[in-house]
Amino acid sequence: MDFSAINPALLIASLMVAATAVMIAAIGELITEKAGVLNLGVEGMMITGAVCGFAVAVGTGSPFLGFLAAAGGGAVLSFLFAVLTQFALANQVASGLALTLFGLGLSSLIGQNYVGIRPPPTPRLDFGPLSDLPVVGPILFNHDPMVYAGLILVALTWAFLKYTRAGLILKAVGENHDAAHALGYKVIRIRILAILFGGACAGLGGAYISLIRVPQWTEGMTGGVGWIALALVVFASWKPWRVLLGAYLFGGVTVLQLNLQAAGVAIPAEYLSMSPYLITIVVLVLMSFDRSGAPASLGRTFHASQ
Amino acid sequence: MIFLEKRPQPSKTLSYITPVLAVLITMVAGGLLFAILGKDPVAAIRIIFWDPLFGEFAFYYRPQLLVKGGPLILIALGLSLGFKAGIWNIGAEGQYIMGAIAGAGVALALYPLEAWWIFPLMILAGALGGWAWAMIPALLKVKFGTNEILVSLMLVYVAENFLSAMAIGAMKNPEGFGFPGSRNLQQYPSAHNTEIIAGSGMHWGVAAAFIAAILAYVLLNRHLLGFQIRLTGEAPRAARFSGVKPARLVLFCMGTAGALAGLAGMFEVAGPAGQITTGFNVGYGFTAIIVAFLGRLHPIGIVLAGLLMALTYIGGEAAQSALQLPAAAIQVFQGMLLFFLLAVDVLTNFRIRITLGETA
Known part of the structure; x- marks a missing residue:
């Protein structure tokens, strides 16, 4: 066993990378849930985004276009969910599950010709001499653009929900859709937009895994990250900054267990690989005492006749 | 408009x-x-839905219908009870794995002893394994109000990791030349889940599925508990006023679903699959969710839906070889x-x- 190989600064830096995908997906789901819609299809949208982004990035040679396509792919899939739940008034839990099952199948269908290919590398943002600073350099100034994009997304979402009129309306729709409808807000339209945003974010998160984190395409490569993103929203009590905190906690556990595996700890790798899921359960239990943040209309179907 | x-x-x-x-x-x-x-759609649909039943090689495919349909029906029946009451156990895949591990564990521990009681004991262990795994989200929901959807799903990934740990660790075949995977239970007569009628595909798990369907039907239509399950799903407030204890219902529905999924896993590992391997689970626990809904959460509907879903698996495999359909x-x-x-x-x-x- 050799723990000296584990460098704290590099650990934090890789923790930020490990957390980015789940963070972006969770922020998208947070907006969706704030509008009162529970979309359990995050895993399906992430994996679809992962394969769309991968295919386009390989095809065009541009990771940027890849991420764009991933957001589009996730949004298209989430639109199916929107049609089911908002127009056909289907059960949201069942529809979300359908989305995940469908997304997993669709992604392996699209991705079958991309196994074993390397995607074009995403360049790191260049901060010049800043990245050479000790400790701070690798943590803050030596990442790919998506790590920063994720942080900006958290900040923007926080500001949107706290300071803008649109954010207020979104929350109103999520808290009490009948009242929002009575005030003249288009409940269905707002919810569809929120669902699409959630889908786009999930797609981006998925593409982050296939284009930067891993980077390659394998079937089912998201491995439950979409579900962890859902858990993260509960953990965060529907607050954006706590999504950030939760994502870093999750990233920390993931990176730590990978480091422990590499350091050759006496625990078999399979048991270490369980740890992110087990910790998610523990966190869910701890957080289930505080349900104050949950939008009151979460998961309820809205139909104007009622 | x-x-x-x-x-x-x-x-x-x-x-x-x-x-x-x-x-x-x-x-x-x-x-x-x-x-x-780029495949001929009519040919593909015919190969998937018609040929396995009435085609030239139907004698080979028809038994497969029961082999694949059995676990789907067994799992979906359990899930449907919870779904009816608004209790969402979606971790059946994990419960299926744990049932298989528990059942195979009993057999592997007793190997090479031959006795009539080994197989019944494995059935018991399989049901208990799945039940125990489902009790984790159920108890957490009852005690702390934790979301059962997320917990049961997280436990699928835990179970998958546990399965690989078993396949390359504790349960590895000592005479397997170092390959991952346990002893093959098909070569262990006391533990083998044999076909009841040779060549029919009708093994004990399929029989269990049909028995479970009858019991579920009786429960839902003739028993107070079944009425309470339906009432909770349709009118939770009314259910509470009429004295339904939600906690008891959660434990019952999740537990039954887990036990049935565990049974399905155990029958699979002792029969068609034969051994504990890293890729033992093929997604029956998730497909069963589709089966439950397609069957309208009704026992008879689930039997039909399970057989139809089995048909898509079998037809899909046939189409893979005939048309190179992915x-x-x-x-x-x-x-x-x-x-x-x-x-x-x-x-x-x-x-x-x-x-x-x-x-x-």
């Missing part, structure tokens, strides 16, 4: 028609998908089925009205 008007009562007729309608729409959409993939295409096909089912379901609860001009 088209709008939806809520029916005073869900339409009984349509609730029977919509699953059939969904299957037909899926066939059309699936045909389109196959055409996009394996994932069938997965997409199954996913689409649930989509269309949920979409056409709106007709059961709502009427579509078309009016001219403004509506209030």
Whole structure:
């Protein structure tokens, strides 16, 4: 066993990378849930985004276009969910599950010709001499653009929900859709937009895994990250900054267990690989005492006749 | 202008028609998908849905229908109880794995002893393994109000990791020349889940599935507990006033689902699969969710839906070899089925009205 190989600064830096995908997906789901819609299809949208982004990035040679396509792919899939739940008034839990099952199948269908290919590398943002600073350099100034994009997304979402009129309306729709409808807000339209945003974010998160984190395409490569993103929203009590905190906690556990595996700890790798899921359960239990943040209309179907 | 008007009562007729309608729409959409993939859609649909039943090699495929349908029906029956009451156990895949590990564990511990009681003991262990795994989300939900959807799902990944740990660790075949995977239970007569009628595909797990369907039917239609399950799903407030204890219901529904999934896993590992391997689970626990909904959460419906879903698996494999149709295409096909089912379901609860001009 050799723990000296584990460098704290590099650990934090890789923790930020490990957390980015789940963070972006969770922020998208947070907006969706704030509008009162529970979309359990995050895993399906992430994996679809992962394969769309991968295919386009390989095809065009541009990771940027890849991420764009991933957001589009996730949004298209989430639109199916929107049609089911908002127009056909289907059960949201069942529809979300359908989305995940469908997304997993669709992604392996699209991705079958991309196994074993390397995607074009995403360049790191260049901060010049800043990245050479000790400790701070690798943590803050030596990442790919998506790590920063994720942080900006958290900040923007926080500001949107706290300071803008649109954010207020979104929350109103999520808290009490009948009242929002009575005030003249288009409940269905707002919810569809929120669902699409959630889908786009999930797609981006998925593409982050296939284009930067891993980077390659394998079937089912998201491995439950979409579900962890859902858990993260509960953990965060529907607050954006706590999504950030939760994502870093999750990233920390993931990176730590990978480091422990590499350091050759006496625990078999399979048991270490369980740890992110087990910790998610523990966190869910701890957080289930505080349900104050949950939008009151979460998961309820809205139909104007009622 | 088209709008939806809520029916005073869900339409009984349509609730029977919509699953059939969904299957037909899926066939059309699936045909389109196959055409996009450059395969002859009519041939593909025929190979998937017709040939396994009535084609030249039907004698080979028909038993497979029971082999694949058995676990799907068993798991879906358990899930349907919870789904009816609004309890969402979606971790059946994990419970299936744990049941298999528990059942195989008993057999491997007793190897090479031969005795009549080994197989019954394995059945018990399989049910207990799945039950215990389902009790984790159930107890957490009852004690702390933790979301059972997320916990049961997280436990699938834990169970998968545990399965690989077992396959390359504790349960590895000592005479397996270092290959991962346990001893093959098919070569251990006391533990082998044999076919009841040779060549029919009818092993003990299939029998268990049909027995479970009958019991579920009796429970839901003739027993107070079944009434309470239905009442909780349709009117939770009324259920509470009438003295239904939600906690008890959660424990019962999750526990039953877990035990049935565990049984399915145990029968699979002792029969068709034969051994504990890293890739032992093939997604029956998730496909069973589609089966439960397609069967309208009704025991008889689930038996039919389970057989239909088994047909798509078998036909899908046949289409893979005959048309080089990718394996994932069938997965997409199954996913689409649930989509269309949920979409056409709106007709059961709502009427579509078309009016001219403004509506209030």
